[in-house]
Amino acid sequence: MRKRAELRKAEIVQTVLDLADQIGPDRVTTNAVAGEIDVTQAALFRHFPSKATLWQSVAEQLAETMAAAWEAALQGADGPEARILALIGAQLSQIEATPALPMLLFSRELNVENDALRGVFRTQLARFHALLLAEVDQAQKQALFRPDIPADDVVVLLTSLVQGVAIRWALGKRDFSLLDTGLRLLNAQLRLLSTDERI
Amino acid sequence: MRKRAELRKAEIVQTVLDLADQIGPDRVTTNAVAGEIDVTQAALFRHFPSKATLWQSVAEQLAETMAAAWEAALQGADGPEARILALIGAQLSQIEATPALPMLLFSRELNVENDALRGVFRTQLARFHALLLAEVDQAQKQALFRPDIPADDVVVLLTSLVQGVAIRWALGKRDFSLLDTGLRLLNAQLRLLSTDERI
DNA sequence: GCATTTTGTTAGTGGTCACTCACTTACTTA
DNA sequence: TAAGTAAGTGAGTGACCACTAACAAAATGC
Numbered sequence A, B: 001m002r003k004r005a006e007l008r009k010a011e012i013v014q015t016v017l018d019l020a021d022q023i024g025p026d027r028v029t030t031n032a033v034a035g036e037i038d039v040t041q042a043a044l045f046r047h048f049p050s051k052a053t054l055w056q057s058v059a060e061q062l063a064e065t066m067a068a069a070w071e072a073a074l075q076g077a078d079g080p081e082a083r084i085l086a087l088i089g090a091q092l093s094q095i096e097a098t099p100a101l102p103m104l105l106f107s108r109e110l111n112v113e114n115d116a117l118r119g120v121f122r123t124q125l126a127r128f129h130a131l132l133l134a135e136v137d138q139a140q141k142q143a144l145f146r147p148d149i150p151a152d153d154v155v156v157l158l159t160s161l162v163q164g165v166a167i168r169w170a171l172g173k174r175d176f177s178l179l180d181t182g183l184r185l186l187n188a189q190l191r192l193l194s195t196d197e198r199i
Numbered sequence C: 001g002c003a004t005t006t007t008g009t010t011a012g013t014g015g016t017c018a019c020t021c022a023c024t025t026a027c028t029t030a
Numbered sequence D: 001t002a003a004g005t006a007a008g009t010g011a012g013t014g015a016c017c018a019c020t021a022a023c024a025a026a027a028t029g030c
Helices: A005-023 A030-036 A041-047 A051-075 A080-097 A100-105 A108-113 A115-141 A151-171 A178-193 B005-023 B030-036 B041-047 B051-075 B080-097 B100-105 B108-113 B115-141 B151-171 B178-193
Strands: none
Touching (some): A005 A041, A030 A041, A051 A108, A051 A115, A080 A100, A080 A115, A080 A151, A100 A108, A151 B151, A151 B178, A178 B151, A178 B178, B005 B030, B005 B041, B005 B051, B005 B100, B030 B041, B051 B080, B051 B115, B080 B115, B080 B151, B100 B108, B100 B151, B108 B115, B115 B151, B151 B178
């Protein structure tokens, strides 16, 4: 069935993400993608000049979705602690919705073959770090967080928490909710960071 | 130059690890390995019946080294906190000495192609988790650690710390000491976990 | 010092990869 | 409704992959 280019492009990008999760990013061949959407392999090259540019489209779509989710998280929360919770919750949801993300970070495609792809992800991670840092800084200035740990280190602890639980989830059987588990651990960590002795 | 099988085997295994770091685990082809040690590609199959068994040898060697490092860490430290420091220090050193380790965890080779390889790594990670859990349990029983966070969650926070800082190091420019940075963050986290208010 | 075993080479195998090209069919528009 | 364009096909390309078989030479054992 013939489709318009825009539709087909979106379909291809989504299929790449699905396949990346199912069989691993580096096993996503043009043949596999084409077979999944019942089109010949050569048809893909009508829509993307090369496989690398196809991956770049995937990265750009992911970057947009993530940026939008962070924006929404920040808008919907008041105070540093709530915003940290919202930001990390958004990130966990994003990973749960796109399970290929963690593996993609370590894929050959990103790390070896495709410099542009790597650039997009690096920029996104740096942005997330900066957003968290601003909130942690606020929290320490308002004496909500213990002041004796550098804000930068706190951010690394928080992002590590996300990565750690995401890895356990992605490499394991995914038999627990990434969002729930992540938020439970985050609450524990926030309790440790808090200056309020009662909680 | 002709070498004895045992020497050659060890050389091949080491070359696989080196190349896995330099070009990524999934780019380690038999041709690349052979070229690195100035031997024809076919010679590799004198020593390993298949590429999969070659990777298994790599995994076994890594598993042995790690187990020995953990053993030494536990022997040389007194008290739960010191043992946690030693265990995680050993793990950070191991990653720094074998930078391919984090990427290997997410490689196609491990996750898709080679079930035996995946088994070895899963077992190792579970062991590390268990070792840490025993120490955290002790620390809470001796009232060195806050009792209000489940020991299992504390272990996840600690292993996440290792993974998080290792990822930053492996995917970045490696322009900081993994061991130093990891231990600095670990000390911060241990301070947060401690019941002693003075530190 | 000769025979045997071990370690290596040369030259292939079939399979898969991204990508190309000449051609056809479906859709759009004048 | 005819002409032009957009989307898709079929049949290839060379490059690279893990792996094999027949043969050669180096080391070892008697």
